Amino acid sequence: MLRHVLPVLALLACNCDSGTTPPRPGPSRPIEPPPKVVATPDAGTLVAVSEAPALYGKLCAKCHGEKLEGYAADNAPSLANPTFLESTTDQFLHASIAGGRPGSSMGAYAAALGGPLDDAAIASLVTWIRSQGPASITLDPVGAGDAMRGAKLYGQYCQTCHGDPANRKDAVHLANLRFLQQASNEFIKHAIVKGRPGTKMLAFGEVMKPQSIDDVVAYVRSFEKGGVEEQLLPAPTGKEPIVINPKGKDPGFKAREDRFVPVDEVKAALDKKQKMIIIDARPPSDWRRVHITGAVSYPYHDLDRLKDIPLDVTVLAYCACPHHLSGDVVDALKKLGHKKAYVLDEGINDWHRKGYTVVAAPGVQPPPTESHHGHNHP
Numbered sequence: 001m002l003r004h005v006l007p008v009l010a011l012l013a014c015n016c017d018s019g020t021t022p023p024r025p026g027p028s029r030p031i032e033p034p035p036k037v038v039a040t041p042d043a044g045t046l047v048a049v050s051e052a053p054a055l056y057g058k059l060c061a062k063c064h065g066e067k068l069e070g071y072a073a074d075n076a077p078s079l080a081n082p083t084f085l086e087s088t089t090d091q092f093l094h095a096s097i098a099g100g101r102p103g104s105s106m107g108a109y110a111a112a113l114g115g116p117l118d119d120a121a122i123a124s125l126v127t128w129i130r131s132q133g134p135a136s137i138t139l140d141p142v143g144a145g146d147a148m149r150g151a152k153l154y155g156q157y158c159q160t161c162h163g164d165p166a167n168r169k170d171a172v173h174l175a176n177l178r179f180l181q182q183a184s185n186e187f188i189k190h191a192i193v194k195g196r197p198g199t200k201m202l203a204f205g206e207v208m209k210p211q212s213i214d215d216v217v218a219y220v221r222s223f224e225k226g227g228v229e230e231q232l233l234p235a236p237t238g239k240e241p242i243v244i245n246p247k248g249k250d251p252g253f254k255a256r257e258d259r260f261v262p263v264d265e266v267k268a269a270l271d272k273k274q275k276m277i278i279i280d281a282r283p284p285s286d287w288r289r290v291h292i293t294g295a296v297s298y299p300y301h302d303l304d305r306l307k308d309i310p311l312d313v314t315v316l317a318y319c320a321c322p323h324h325l326s327g328d329v330v331d332a333l334k335k336l337g338h339k340k341a342y343v344l345d346e347g348i349n350d351w352h353r354k355g356y357t358v359v360a361a362p363g364v365q366p367p368p369t370e371s372h373h374g375h376n377h378p
């Protein structure tokens with residue numbers, strides 16, 4: 001079983017708590033180049049599709065739901081919606097899983113990017129996801145659209161859920177370059193015309209004129225222009241020093257609920273040169289975009305490696321969603337006997353936004369500030 005899954009996928013459930021999680025801030029620009037991962041639709045034969053449900057349950061269900069219905073956490077969309085499956089391609093699904101959607105909590109799962117899945121395992125997931133709904137249909141063509149007119153309509157009908165090019169809101173971020181590289185105009189139009197039944201995405205074919213829909217598609221497509229290509233930092237070598245300020249004093253955090261330490265307290269402790277370990281719990285590709293200075297990459301899907309973390313040092317773990325993946329790492333550390341393992345409350349996005357030091361690939365900007373900032377503690 002699972003022989004093509006690279007690291008051991010033990011203890012993997014992400015703590016993602018509920019669909020009521022507040023909207024996540026996105027990056028100021030979704031700007032990474034596509035990963036060098038070749039889609040191999042026929043590699044599904046190499047990993048039995050019967051293995052896919054177990055992979056899905058361990059890596060994906062806590063966000064996308066046990067039945068692929070979506071919205072278990074982080075506003076992850078449905079993967080089984082009929083209007084999605086009938087219009088998507090294997091390539092779209094494969095690339096979404098392999099490369100993720102930088103700036104959202106959808107990480108990159110490809111082994112080539114440091115993730116836990118090789119091409120064959122991703123292909124088996126793709127085949128299995130596709131088997132949950134209708135087969136592909138021929139999509140209606142898209143006529144010439146006027147992006148200027150589309151911009152107005154987008155502001156009126158779409159922005160409250162999909163955000164603008166710089167800011168992700170609750171629904172799939174349409175300005176994400178990795179989304180735009182995979183989504184054809186016909187796929188986008190199909191989603192607008194038919195909606196996604198059972199979700200907040202209405203069938204706009206019933207309220208908008210065909211020309212207006214083509215205009216909106218032209219506007220969405222225009223997000224692609226001006227997207228700055230982004231570099232990744234080198235992959236973690238595993239030889240990075242684990243302990244920050246090894247000669248410093250223990251910070252002695254008084255964690256809320258014995259679990260959460262606010263970013264401001266951690267920053268203050270670092271300024272006093274106190275001793276700690278900071279763990280980045282996200283997939284390693286996210287560490288390669290941006291991480292807190294001194295943070296080491298111990299992803300939620302490779303918890304076995306936590307054995308290397310010395311027991312006598314205060315440890316903090318963070319992710320981008322406030323606590324879903326970091327909570328898993330903290331629970332695993334506690335099981336290993338750590339008495340001072342905490343979640344860095346608010347995660348890296350707040351840290352970055354406050355201007356505290358990070359190591360970032362060229363082009364990575366702090367996430368935008370949120371006016372309606374809220375937290376949801378599991």
Ligand code: HEC
Nearest residue numbers: 059060063074075076077093096097101104105106172173
């Ligand atoms: C921590 C939460 C989380 C986990 C775990 C996760 N996803 Fe996602 N996924 C998301 C979010 C959020 C999005 C939407 C991102 C955006 O804004 O574009 C997404 C998007 C996707 C998409 C694109 C869907 C679309 O309509 O464009 C696919 C396909 C997908 N995920 C598959 C998977 C698979 C398969 C796994 C497991 C290997 C997985 N995801 C794990 C949160 C997650």
Ligand code: HEC
Nearest residue numbers: 070077078081157158161171172188191192196199200201
């Ligand atoms: C009330 C919120 C809301 C509004 C308004 C809205 N959408 Fe959506 N949209 C969503 C949600 C939620 C989804 C994902 C549904 C799912 O889980 O399958 C979605 C999905 C989509 C998708 C498919 C993305 C993918 O990867 O599967 C496209 C394209 C899209 N919307 C475009 C638009 C456009 C263009 C407008 C304006 C005409 C619009 N939406 C208005 C909430 C909304």
